[in-house]
Amino acid sequence: MVLSSLRPVATRHLPRAMALSTRTTVRTPAAFAQARRGFATEAPKKSGNNVLLFLGLAALGGAGGYYYHNSNQSVKKAEIVQEKTKSVDYNQVYKEIAELLEENPDYDDGSYGPVLVRLAWHASGTYDKDTKTGGSNGATMRFDPEATHGANNGLKIARDILEKIHAKHPDISYGDLWTLAGVCAIQELGGPKIPWRPGRQDAMTAEHCTPDGRLPDATKKEDHVRDVFYRMGFDDQEIVALAGAHALGRCHPDRSGFDGPWQEAPTMFSNEYFKALSERTWIKKKLPNGGWQYVDKNNDMVMMLPIELDMWNDKSFRKYIQLYAKDQDKFYEDFTKAFKKLIELGVPFKGDEKEYVFETINQ
Ligand code: HEM
Numbered sequence: 001m002v003l004s005s006l007r008p009v010a011t012r013h014l015p016r017a018m019a020l021s022t023r024t025t026v027r028t029p030a031a032f033a034q035a036r037r038g039f040a041t042e043a044p045k046k047s048g049n050n051v052l053l054f055l056g057l058a059a060l061g062g063a064g065g066y067y068y069h070n071s072n073q074s075v076k077k078a079e080i081v082q083e084k085t086k087s088v089d090y091n092q093v094y095k096e097i098a099e100l101l102e103e104n105p106d107y108d109d110g111s112y113g114p115v116l117v118r119l120a121w122h123a124s125g126t127y128d129k130d131t132k133t134g135g136s137n138g139a140t141m142r143f144d145p146e147a148t149h150g151a152n153n154g155l156k157i158a159r160d161i162l163e164k165i166h167a168k169h170p171d172i173s174y175g176d177l178w179t180l181a182g183v184c185a186i187q188e189l190g191g192p193k194i195p196w197r198p199g200r201q202d203a204m205t206a207e208h209c210t211p212d213g214r215l216p217d218a219t220k221k222e223d224h225v226r227d228v229f230y231r232m233g234f235d236d237q238e239i240v241a242l243a244g245a246h247a248l249g250r251c252h253p254d255r256s257g258f259d260g261p262w263q264e265a266p267t268m269f270s271n272e273y274f275k276a277l278s279e280r281t282w283i284k285k286k287l288p289n290g291g292w293q294y295v296d297k298n299n300d301m302v303m304m305l306p307i308e309l310d311m312w313n314d315k316s317f318r319k320y321i322q323l324y325a326k327d328q329d330k331f332y333e334d335f336t337k338a339f340k341k342l343i344e345l346g347v348p349f350k351g352d353e354k355e356y357v358f359e360t361i362n363q
Pocket residue numbers: 114115117118121154216217218225242243245246248249250251252253255256257258305307339
């Protein structure tokens with residue numbers, strides 16, 4: 001089923017010099033305690049230095065207080081500590097992710113991009129606006145049970161690839177790394193520029209894993225899609241725009257049980273998913289595992305999930321599917337806003353983070 005003949009040819013040039021950075025790092029509770037102990041014992045008792053001591057403690061208290069107040073209520077201060085001391089060169093991180101996308105030509109259709117987009121989405125798509133839990137802050141998919149939730153099958157591949165980058169840039173949080181990788185993959189595969197900000201902080205225990213069942217189940221109906229995405233705070237137009245990411249990648253029998261890409265060019269971001277959904281004739285096909293999916297009557301190598309034809313048959317969803325099938329620019333504009341919103345759900349931004357618009361590596 002590998003569409004190797006359809007792989008785009010990589011024509012990459014050396015990237016431009018990239019020099020921007022911010023001054024954010026994540027430290028473990030032990031490192032934080034160490035820093036705090038050091039300061040307390042070393043601070044001398046002279047009055048001038050007492051002022052410094054007071055300011056220093058106020059700053060530490062302020063940072064902790066900030067975190068406790070602004071993050072998801074359930075994530076405790078003791079478990080995550082962020083301090084503005086070191087810098088992460090996010091442009092360099094972007095460049096390194098972009099360079100590894102095609103490092104294994106035997107993987108799927110020749111790019112790790114699609115599975116990285118899925119990682120960014122599954123890390124973020126657990127958000128619940130009412131309880132303010134889930135989302136990319138915390139990167140709780142590092143822990144069981146979330147790592148082994150059925151919906152996350154196959155995403156260990158994506159997490160493992162990014163470990164190499166994390167080893168070289170240990171001060172980036174996993175939540176920032178995973179979402180930046182999603183942005184990078186979309187851009188490098190021809191999608192729109194998606195502005196990205198750092199600010200996610202890592203949970204240090206499994207305690208904050210979200211319950212199973214927060215991500216969509218492809219065998220259910222369009223009402224289920226609404227339940228899942230309304231819970232995050234999206235409307236019908238945003239749901240359809242986000243689903244356009246299925247222009248990328250494919251289903252794997254050993255991950256979701258479904259099989260095949262949504263259209264013939266699965267490593268190129270485009271509005272082709274909407275064209276396929278609205279212009280082709282989809283027929284049901286039984287799968288060896290007992291399930292079923294839709295396939296294109298004229299090319300049974302390409303597929304649609306049961307829930308996607310239900311979305312097509314829903315008047316409100318169909319309106320946007322047809323709009324994006326006709327107008328790729330409008331799709332890119334709406335996808336950019338919706339994907340940025342998705343990866344920022346529940347993130348405790350302070351408001352002064354630099355927003356990056358990364359250059360693609362062959363720009
Ligand atoms: C209606 C909601 C959605 C459903 C039911 C759904 C379901 C699925 C399923 C069953 C797969 C196949 C997994 C596998 O076998 O490897 C998949 C893959 C994928 N999904 Fe979704 N998805 C939804 C929404 C989204 C959204 C919102 C995004 C991103 C914005 C997204 C991005 C992707 C990508 C890029 C892949 C390909 C992964 C790869 O090639 O490894 N999906 N999705």
